[in-house]
Amino acid sequence: GAGVSQSPSNKVTEKGKDVELRCDPISGHTALYWYRQSLGQGLEFLIYFQGNSAPDKSGLPSDRFSAERTGGSVSTLTIQRTQQEDSAVYLCASSFGGGGGSGANVLTFGAGSRLTVL
Amino acid sequence: AQSVSQHNHHVILSEAASLELGCNYSYGGTVNLFWYVQYPGQHLQLLLKYFSGDPLVKGIKGFEAEFIKSKFSFNLRKPSVQWSDTAEYFCAVNPYTGGFKTIFGAGTRLFVKA
Numbered sequence: 001g002a003g004v005s006q007s008p009s010n011k012v013t014e015k016g017k018d019v020e021l022r023c024d025p026i027s028g029h030t031a032l033y034w035y036r037q038s039l040g041q042g043l044e045f046l047i048y049f050q051g052n053s054a055p056d057k058s059g060l061p062s063d064r065f066s067a068e069r070t071g072g073s074v075s076t077l078t079i080q081r082t083q084q085e086d087s088a089v090y091l092c093a094s095s096f097g098g099g100g101g102s103g104a105n106v107l108t109f110g111a112g113s114r115l116t117v118l
Numbered sequence: 119a120q121s122v123s124q125h126n127h128h129v130i131l132s133e134a135a136s137l138e139l140g141c142n143y144s145y146g147g148t149v150n151l152f153w154y155v156q157y158p159g160q161h162l163q164l165l166l167k168y169f170s171g172d173p174l175v176k177g178i179k180g181f182e183a184e185f186i187k188s189k190f191s192f193n194l195r196k197p198s199v200q201w202s203d204t205a206e207y208f209c210a211v212n213p214y215t216g217g218f219k220t221i222f223g224a225g226t227r228l229f230v231k232a
Contacts, residue, residue: 091162
């Protein structure tokens with residue numbers, strides 16, 4: 001597609017429920033990121049996929065969080081047993097990726113999925 | 119731990135005032151550097167970038183940033199701000215190590231009074 005698409009745009013759930021957030025990156029982009037944006041917390045790195053390499057999961061805050069990327073394209077971020085502190089905007093971004101100094105590492109962001117846990 | 123620090127969390131300026139937002143990073147090797155901006159109700163978007171060459175880079179809307187390697191800094195500047203510059207500004211670093219993962223600072227909320 002022309003941009004990074006995220007769904008749902010808004011999700012309200014009850015504490016303890018599982019949620020899935022979807023990201024459809026720009027076609028041809030091999031790098032895909034998930035970030036979490038909370039008031040006063042800036043952009044918190046969650047997970048990074050680059051091509052066929054093992055994902056960098058170092059930012060996932062707990063084992064309730066997981067993500068996968070199927071076929072090198074669409075990614076799903078899953079939060080199990082949601083807690084109120086999980087409430088935030090979850091942003092997906094993609095880029096051509098790869099190394100060196102070039103435009104390949106400029107990120108294009110989606111509009112985000114706003115998660116509210118009651 | 120490797121990190122990106124933005125010194126000002128909230129900045130309030132009057133129109134025509136000059137702006138400088140600080141950004142420091144702790145990565146020791148070669149890096150790509152970015153400033154991204156999020157206007158109210160809009161997506162995050164690229165403001166400017168540094169990959170190599172002239173350490174003074176210019177971006178959209180009259181913004182510029184200077185890379186000072188010895189200080190591990192990449193400060194954002196604009197000589198005269200406008201009300202439309204009201205936004206949140208994020209500094210980001212993309213190190214050549216660690217798979218080129220991009221890490222962001224906490225952001226600076228700028229409010230420009232008309």
